[in-house]
Amino acid sequence: QSFNRLKYLPPYYTLSQVELDIALDPARTIVKSRLEVLPGPNHEAGLPLVLQGQELEFVSLRINGEAHRQFELTPLTLTIHALPHDGCQAFSVEIICVCIPEKNTSLMGLYVSNGNFFTQCEAEGFRKITYFLDRPDVMARYRVILRAREAEYPVLLSNGNLLSTEKLANGWHTAIWEDPFPKPAYLFALVAGKLECIEETITTSSGAKKLLQIWVESHDLKKTRHAMDSLIASIYWDEKRYGLELDLERFMIVAVGDFNMGAMENKGLNIFNTKYVLAQAETATDADFANIESVVAHEYFHNWTGNRVTCRDWFQLSLKEGLTVFRDQEFSADQMGSESGRAVKRIEDVRLLRQLQFPEDAGPMAHPIRPDEYQEINNFYTVTVYEKGAEVVRMYQTLLGREGFRKGMDLYFKRHDGQAVTCEDFLMAMADANGCDLEQFKNWYGQAGTPTVSVVESYNAAKKEYQVTVTQHPPANVKNKDTKLFHIPLAMRLLTPAGDQQESLLELTQESQTWTFPDVETRPVLSINRNFSAPIKLDFDQSEADLLTLFSSDDDAFNRWEAGQKLAMQMILQGRLPDAALISAYRDLLMDPALDPAFKDLALTLPAETYLYEQCVSVDPQKIYVARRAFRKAIARELRMEWASLYQQMQTPGPFNPDAASAGKRALKNLALSMLLEADPLIWSPMAVNQYRNADNMTDRYAALAALVIQGSSSAVACLEDFYAHFADDPLVIDKWFSLQASRPPVTDAVATLSDVRRLQGHEAFRMNNPNRVRSVIHAFCMNNPASFHQMDGSGYAFWAESVLALDAINPQVAARLARGLDRWKQFAQPYQSLMRAALERVAESETLSADVKEVILKALGD
Ligand code: ARG
Ligand code: ZN
Numbered sequence: 001q002s003f004n005r006l007k008y009l010p011p012y013y014t015l016s017q018v019e020l021d022i023a024l025d026p027a028r029t030i031v032k033s034r035l036e037v038l039p040g041p042n043h044e045a046g047l048p049l050v051l052q053g054q055e056l057e058f059v060s061l062r063i064n065g066e067a068h069r070q071f072e073l074t075p076l077t078l079t080i081h082a083l084p085h086d087g088c089q090a091f092s093v094e095i096i097c098v099c100i101p102e103k104n105t106s107l108m109g110l111y112v113s114n115g116n117f118f119t120q121c122e123a124e125g126f127r128k129i130t131y132f133l134d135r136p137d138v139m140a141r142y143r144v145i146l147r148a149r150e151a152e153y154p155v156l157l158s159n160g161n162l163l164s165t166e167k168l169a170n171g172w173h174t175a176i177w178e179d180p181f182p183k184p185a186y187l188f189a190l191v192a193g194k195l196e197c198i199e200e201t202i203t204t205s206s207g208a209k210k211l212l213q214i215w216v217e218s219h220d221l222k223k224t225r226h227a228m229d230s231l232i233a234s235i236y237w238d239e240k241r242y243g244l245e246l247d248l249e250r251f252m253i254v255a256v257g258d259f260n261m262g263a264m265e266n267k268g269l270n271i272f273n274t275k276y277v278l279a280q281a282e283t284a285t286d287a288d289f290a291n292i293e294s295v296v297a298h299e300y301f302h303n304w305t306g307n308r309v310t311c312r313d314w315f316q317l318s319l320k321e322g323l324t325v326f327r328d329q330e331f332s333a334d335q336m337g338s339e340s341g342r343a344v345k346r347i348e349d350v351r352l353l354r355q356l357q358f359p360e361d362a363g364p365m366a367h368p369i370r371p372d373e374y375q376e377i378n379n380f381y382t383v384t385v386y387e388k389g390a391e392v393v394r395m396y397q398t399l400l401g402r403e404g405f406r407k408g409m410d411l412y413f414k415r416h417d418g419q420a421v422t423c424e425d426f427l428m429a430m431a432d433a434n435g436c437d438l439e440q441f442k443n444w445y446g447q448a449g450t451p452t453v454s455v456v457e458s459y460n461a462a463k464k465e466y467q468v469t470v471t472q473h474p475p476a477n478v479k480n481k482d483t484k485l486f487h488i489p490l491a492m493r494l495l496t497p498a499g500d501q502q503e504s505l506l507e508l509t510q511e512s513q514t515w516t517f518p519d520v521e522t523r524p525v526l527s528i529n530r531n532f533s534a535p536i537k538l539d540f541d542q543s544e545a546d547l548l549t550l551f552s553s554d555d556d557a558f559n560r561w562e563a564g565q566k567l568a569m570q571m572i573l574q575g576r577l578p579d580a581a582l583i584s585a586y587r588d589l590l591m592d593p594a595l596d597p598a599f600k601d602l603a604l605t606l607p608a609e610t611y612l613y614e615q616c617v618s619v620d621p622q623k624i625y626v627a628r629r630a631f632r633k634a635i636a637r638e639l640r641m642e643w644a645s646l647y648q649q650m651q652t653p654g655p656f657n658p659d660a661a662s663a664g665k666r667a668l669k670n671l672a673l674s675m676l677l678e679a680d681p682l683i684w685s686p687m688a689v690n691q692y693r694n695a696d697n698m699t700d701r702y703a704a705l706a707a708l709v710i711q712g713s714s715s716a717v718a719c720l721e722d723f724y725a726h727f728a729d730d731p732l733v734i735d736k737w738f739s740l741q742a743s744r745p746p747v748t749d750a751v752a753t754l755s756d757v758r759r760l761q762g763h764e765a766f767r768m769n770n771p772n773r774v775r776s777v778i779h780a781f782c783m784n785n786p787a788s789f790h791q792m793d794g795s796g797y798a799f800w801a802e803s804v805l806a807l808d809a810i811n812p813q814v815a816a817r818l819a820r821g822l823d824r825w826k827q828f829a830q831p832y833q834s835l836m837r838a839a840l841e842r843v844a845e846s847e848t849l850s851a852d853v854k855e856v857i858l859k860a861l862g863d
Contacts, residue, residue, distance in 0.1 A: 116193025322389020449475020
């Protein structure tokens, strides 16, 4: 079944009030609901009320207090006929049904994790709790009574404010929660179990006091400080940057070890994967600390961009996700504490976009940030909707300026607070607040694929005149012939020895445009798409000499980094090693005392293999791996003196601090260590073992271990054993232990990694129904270890097919994510291509595929 954006119809019925009475029992949870139903905007007399419900046992139905027998049940619906007054006036519906949380391995709806109850309702999980109008444009007020045995479930949480609690005679107890804000069902949440919290009271801009809580299992309480600090910083940032205040008396975050995604913004009760909450120096890396900060901010920011103003339908998902990712990116950039830190954050975000979203946009699952069609909405929580969506929001800010963007945001909330709206509504708020026409800008929402922008420059020395001609080319893979032109903001600057040229913004709106610059005394070097002002591929045949100039002196840190990436990429793809000029540029950059260590780390980190694949017509994964590794080895050897001195200089003595400056130093130090091991493994392995043993933080301990494992050092085995023994009772650390081994590149013999992965799957700590553990082994190997995965005998693909099928029976969302692993099969050379196709066909043949996996596989095969 396929859903189409243009077939949207407003609801026939809506809800004003929802009362839920939920008696929690893992084996048999009884859900009583009372819905106040109203005729909706699209109502006609006599229409039945169709509610969604899935995997529920129906018990009873009453309408206006009377037993009602005119209804039909299907596996996905409850259709109620013969409504009072033909459904033209308000009426109440009372339903009793039963669900089985302990059997729910999909982790959608109500489920059990480590003995506690949790929910996940976005996008369509509420229908697994009770029969409901489960669509985001139906918004209601909720009052929830939770009941459970007090000894096993002492804590009972739901959205909004706690009204009362009561102990019952039979060992059960209850809690009544009320959420004052109308919301769609996807924002409903409940949590029950043995949890404890840290709490903090803060005063927000209006002077109101707010209670903040982070709920975890008691042994994890010591790991919640960073998440709390991140939450407080997010609350103040949203007040300062956007004038948006926390609107509830209480805001709770709860951590759960079994979770499909990163986290969920349920109103007032955010539920998080433990991975994005728990951190302390001994167990979490700098990257973990940064991710926690950004995910906590992301979910908090949803309170306005997502909850107060929500989506009309799921095609509009990027309305909340693209905007909220943009907001969390800006927050994290501000938290970096310096201009160079902001640039580092931008580079990291663009690297992620190009590594993951560009391939998606060029493959069989390519879709516009506002998709037109889907079979399973869970498949559209993608890097396109999220990350490219954020780039599109960023372009408004680039075009309108920060102030113009803020005006647009203010108008958006003024117009749409409390509503469920569309991407177009957001665009109109931006346009109207700034009195500008964004008609052409709309095309970013409707067309899939990454546009290419080609650049041709010319300099007339006699006239002292510089000309640049910029042309946009529609993405190669979009089927639609009448592709529309994009409105592309290109930040640019001419670099001259005199430094006399200013930065300007070119707005490319036609197919091809030429800009002329007078009074340019010497031939300049063009720096274009600065700060990655548009999510495009740049086709610009700039000489290596110009790229070196940019790499050593562009004042735009992003483009400076980009020039280095481009030089390395071109050489790797040509099978070359870095030449003397590039090595000397690397040396100057590494030794420049004025540069941010985090920037140096990024500048010396080579483009990912999967990004290199995107530059090839026919991918030979082994050849690319070998060329990239050889290039890396050359950098390691040519700069061994510099790496050794940086390894000393970048030490961070004193107590661990996860701030950006210290993290940057550690990143560069650990890059140096891995380079030293690459250059002279026998000399430096003992140093890595030393760092592994003596580290007081996970960043340094893990980096040393990773360097040893990647190098295939003989000490790696003992260190891995020690690591497991030391952290066996910390699941998030054990995930790292698994993923390091599953993503180990081939050392001598690539087949070894697959047999390692099979061995890891048989390990006592492997759990096929825990998404984090599965991702740290299976996804890590199939999607994060290309050189080991792509084997000429097809063994990696056979393992993939087997794993997709096994996981699909447990958790379709986790399986569908893995199913994306062969998306780009057509891009590969033989024999890989045929072997991948055979693996896809093997999965397609299964008769029990979920809608999630089926959509992904059939699109990959091109049906
Ligand atoms: N809205 C959540 C976030 O971006 C993601 C939830 C997606 N869940 C899902 N089952 N598709 O923070
Ligand atoms: Zn989100």
